[in-house]
Amino acid sequence: MKNKKIKKHGKNLKKFWKLGMEEFNTQFFDINQNGELVVKEGYYQYNIMDIVKKYGTATRIFFPSILENRVRDLIELFNAYIKILNYKGKFYYHYVMKSNQNRDFVLPAIAEGAHIEVSSVNELFLVKRMLEQDKFNRKIRVTCNGPKTEKYISLIEELREKGLIVIPIIENHHELERFKKFKGEVGIRVNLSIKIDAHWDKKYNHFGFAEEEILKIEKIRNLSVLHYHISTQNEKIEGFVKPLKRAIALYSKLKQYNPSLDTINFGGGMAVPYEKRKRLFSTKNLVHQMIKTAKRESDKLGIKHPNLVCEWGSYFTAPSQITVFKILYEKSVFKKPDTKWYFIDGSFIAHLTDTWSAVRQKWHFTTVNHLNARRLQKVWLAGSTCDADDRYTASGSYILLPKFTEDVSDLYLAVFDTGSYQDTFENNHCLISKPAIVICQNGVVRLSRKRQTPEEIGKLFGWNGDHTK
């Protein structure tokens, strides 16, 4: 009887904290008997409090198994619908380096069958390193996006000479001219004349060519890929299906001059359920709709089904990492008696910088311990830089967290979905240290990056320990 009660209570707790729910990407997160956050890897589980005790805060904790699962699931899903719908093109998933360039992220993705997408010469340099160390099979495909400097172009040419399949995606007339003699496949980026309902659909886009411009170019040497990238945090199926339809129409026109064209790259932009409030569409349904559309539209136009390339970034990387902070203390909110400030030993400006992007100001929070606390408190969070903007008020609403009481005197905060972009957006505002990075893999917990020390930060600003210089 008692056991049954605990079980029931436990189930509600999980639901309350939005854990263990696949639609919110928290299916691997659970609460143990002591009310502490645990993360499952198969039948193994990591206790986050143990990690906090050993490595302190602020710390990013990365779970490669979550990333691997997501990569494997998506590749399988596309291949399953390709088979079911008798689609003749192939599917390629490219890991988006800019969403997280840490070696600990990139290698597991490649090991699950991801190809690579880079956005700069320095990301491509890391690919060169892997190539020199013979770290991947030569069948891997590397797409190169972004405006290209001369150094970037030279490195693309160098890697192509070394036998790597490296595909520059041409952004403008300068690059078109520059890649005229390129021996390998090239792609071209189109800025589709289409509006979709998403955060980042800009009227004036500085990437790629307009449709009319591409059609004027007609013949492009070794053209194999038509690339577009519509938006980010795209929360509607229509936002994927509509552009795909439009791209296939353009593809079929381009193919008349460029018979080597065989691939459509639909870029990134897949939504992540950061807020864990409303349920987004299912990936399964989306993939089904996309393959169905690609098949129907190309059959209508009488063209061979194009290969499909996916460059979703945050969809894979965001849910595979959490960031933990200690809650230092509470403070009353003046003239708002029902709400308290909880100060963290980290920063929204320095460590969760995306809080300020137009796209994504919301995060999901739980604590790492005392998740079974009986009393909860309405909270606003404050970072520990001296900046008036370093706070998170859920847009003037509140966050519910355990209340500080006699029994609850230490609290640690977990922020979910921090695995994409935050690591490179990170900064040293007020010379606050960058967090440590801890990796949990195959039951082993290891430190991947130490928390920045005062000496290291000082050096970055020219303080080399010799005060006379």
Ligand SMILES: *Cc1c(COP(=O)(O)O)cnc(C)c1O
């Ligand atoms: C940033 C980017 C992506 C990944 O975007 P997400 O929103 O993280 O999925 C994919 N392709 C290109 C060209 C990009 O610039």
